[in-house]
Amino acid sequence: xxxxxxxxxxxxxxxxxxxxxxxxxxxxxxxxxxxxxxxxxxxxxxxxxxxxxxxxxxxxxxxxxxxxxxxxxxxxxxxxxxxxxxxxxxxxxxxxxxxxxxxxxxxxxxxxxxxxxxxxxxxxxxxxxxxxxxxxxxxxxxxxxxxxxxxxxxxxxxxxxxxxxxxxxxxxxxxxxxxxxxxxxxxxxxxxxxxxxxxxxxxxxxxxxxxxxxxxxxxxxxxxxxxxxxxxxxxxxxxxxxxxxxxxxxxxxxxxxxxxxxxxxxxxxxxxxxxx
Numbered sequence: 001x002x003x004x005x006x007x008x009x010x011x012x013x014x015x016x017x018x019x020x021x022x023x024x025x026x027x028x029x030x031x032x033x034x035x036x037x038x039x040x041x042x043x044x045x046x047x048x049x050x051x052x053x054x055x056x057x058x059x060x061x062x063x064x065x066x067x068x069x070x071x072x073x074x075x076x077x078x079x080x081x082x083x084x085x086x087x088x089x090x091x092x093x094x095x096x097x098x099x100x101x102x103x104x105x106x107x108x109x110x111x112x113x114x115x116x117x118x119x120x121x122x123x124x125x126x127x128x129x130x131x132x133x134x135x136x137x138x139x140x141x142x143x144x145x146x147x148x149x150x151x152x153x154x155x156x157x158x159x160x161x162x163x164x165x166x167x168x169x170x171x172x173x174x175x176x177x178x179x180x181x182x183x184x185x186x187x188x189x190x191x192x193x194x195x196x197x198x199x200x201x202x203x204x205x206x207x208x209x210x211x212x213x214x215x216x217x218x219x220x221x222x223x224x225x226x227x228x229x230x231x232x233x234x235x236x237x238x239x240x241x242x243x244x245x246x247x248x249x250x251x252x253x254x255x256x257x258x259x260x261x262x263x264x265x266x267x268x269x270x271x272x273x274x275x276x
Contacts, residue, residue, distance in 0.1 A: 012033065012035070013043070015033060016029060016033065016035070016039075016040055016043050017043055019032070019033075020040075020043060020044055026040050026041060026044060055112055055113045055114055055131055055133055055134070056111075056112060056113050057112065057133065057134070057137055058111040058112065060111070061161075061162050061164045061165040061168065062164050062165070062167075062168045063107070063111050063168075064141075064165060064168075065161075065164070065165035065166065065167070065168030065169040065171075065172065066107070066168040066169070066171055066172040066175075066244065067107065067108070067111070067172065068138065068141050068142060068169055068172065069168065069169040069170060069171060069172020069173040069174075069175070069176075070090065070104060070172035070173070070175060070176050071088075071090070071138060071142070071172070072142060072152050072153075072169075072172070072173055072195060073172065073173045073174075073175070073176030073177035073178075074090050074091050074092060074176040074177065075088065075089060075090050075091075075138075075148075076088075076089045076091065076148055077089065077135055077138060077144070077148075079135070085130050086130060086131055086132040086134075086135035087128065087129075087130055088128070088129055088130070088131065088134055088135060088138070089126055089127065089128050090104055090126070090127040090176075091124060091125075091126055092104075092124070092125040092126070092127070092176070093123060093124070093125060094120045094121075094122070094123050094124055094125040095123070096247060097125055097245070097247075098125065099245075099246050099247060100175060100176075100244070100245040100246070100247070101118060101125050101127060103244055103245075103246075104116070104127060105118065105127060108127075108129065112131070112134055114129045114131055114134065115129065116128065116129045117129065140155070141154065141155055141156075142154065142155055143155050143194075149191050149192065149222075150191050150192060150222055151192060151194075152192050152195055153192055153194035153195040153198055154169070154195075154198055158198060158201060158202065158205075163205065163206075166202045166205065167202075167206065167240065167241050169202070170199055170202050170203065170241050171241050171242055171243065171244060172244075173188060173199060174186065174188060174241070174243065174245075174248070175243055175244050175245040175248065176245075177189065177190065178248065180248055180251045180252045180255060181255075182255075183231060183255075184231030184234055184255040184256070184257065185228050185229060185230060185231050185234075186228065186229040186233075186234060186237060186252070187226055187227065187228045187229075188226070188227045188228075189215075189224055189225070189226045189227075190224075190225050190227070191222045191223065191224060191225070192225075193223075193225055196212055196225040196227055197212070199227060200212055200227055203227075203229065203237075203241075206236075206240045206241065207236065207240075208229060208233045208236055208237055208240065208241070209229070209230060209233055210227050210228060210229045210230075210233075211227070211228050212225055212226070212227050213225070213226045213227075213228065214226075231255070231256075231257055232257060234252060234255065234256045234257065235256050235257065237252075238252055238253065238256065
């Protein structure tokens with residue numbers, strides 16, 4: 001390597017270091033100097049330490065279960081071959097799920113070390129992040145196939161999972177797809193028959209009675225399965241499963257039967273008037 005080239009490299013390195021110390025962002029330095037971002041990041045790490053945390057996979061059964069339950073309820077994922085991106089989405093209600101969306105963002109950042117972007121379009125709040133590792137992690141636990149909503153379910157028999165995992169998985173599902181009826185019943189509507197049966201069996205393990213109904217479908221639509229938990233089991237559900245969705249938890253606590261009032265129970269069978 002001749003002296004001219006060495007001198008050019010030295011000057012370039014000094015320019016990078018100067019701009020980093022001035023607080024200029026990596027993308028702006030890359031654009032200004034026409035240098036690859038990875039090369040700039042090499043110097044950035046030396047001066048300011050690691051900028052991005054390496055993604056990890058959680059080992060806590062409660063965290064895993066709740067994340068997967070929320071994904072089974074309102075999540076989606078796909079691989080973009082053109083960009084090489086493995087995209088994970090959560091589709092929430094922009095107004096009603098605002099607090100829960102923040103909870104999910106913090107949970108993912110803390111336990112997966114991934115930055116989650118949020119976008120609000122009309123009534124939808126969409127959370128997005130990219131990770132091949134998390135994509136494969138989800139597929140290791142859930143059966144998704146082409147139509148996630150229709151086919152999603154736990155990949156392994158229920159006895160393969162801990163009770164802590166199962167309670168948290170159901171919590172994640174009710175946080176996203178569950179409803180608290182005006183009469184105090186809990187309801188969960190799903191298209192996946194296998195998943196609704198799994199949820200029903202998990203609830204029974206926790207001594208929470210429930211029923212599954214097949215709702216009428218419109219032409220060209222899939223069948224909808226609705227699981228309901230009677231109001232008399234609402235307190236048990238809150239104690240043994242609970243909500244991380246504060247809005248739904250607040251509604252459930254208001255509608256929990258008062259133990260001091262004997263015989264208080266909801267006897268209706270209406271599907272309407274839901275808090276979703």
